[in-house]
Amino acid sequence: ALLEQLDPQNPNLGRELGTLAMRLGDLEAAENYFQRFPLGSWVLESLGEVALQRGRLKKAESYLRDYLADAQLPTSSAYQSLANVLRQTGRLQEAARYSDLSIETLEAEIGRLAGSQEAKGKVRGRNDIYRDALRLQLELGRPQEAFHLLERFRAQAFLTLLAQRDLTFAVDLAPELDQERRRLAGSYDRNQLR
DSSP states (O other): OHHHHHOTTOTTHHHHHHHHHHHTTOHHHHHHHHTTSOSOHHHHHHHHHHHHHTTOHHHHHHHHHHHHHHOSSOOHHHHHHHHHHHHHTTOHHHHHHHHHHHHHHHHHHHHHOOSOHHHHHHHHTOHHHHHHHHHHHHHTTOHHHHHHHHHHHHHHHHHHHHHHHHHHHHTTSOHHHHHHHHHHHHHHHHHHHO
């Protein structure tokens, strides 16, 4: 109510309020807020996610397919949501294709991110995408693919851990000490691998 009173002309208000309503678990309000906007790409993705959470699988599939057809850079979460819809409707093979796309897109999103390792680590930490893909491979009876996904996830988690380790000290150290710390960390990592 405060946001609507303070800035009723804000073009992003429906998005902000819809996202807030989703976090609070009020899916009906979220849907109403999102529907205030013309059906552009982010609106379609948001409505697809709401429909999925409400169990309206046909509607969710329609919104998400429209979003994916329209978006120039589709999000990993949209592919993941569509994979979950397809999985719940029993179309496991098709779900697996979209699940693979969600992982590829997530890794591409990480590659495109500018900025700190911390920001990349947060995106890299989206283990729900790997978890859903892993579950799907097991349901399809593909243990080797599931193991490969598990290893990919572990590699991403390791990169996140390394990024966090680098962030812990970098601010407090003089440049010479930070360079020496990185050299020793590299040596340590090589010894651990050996």
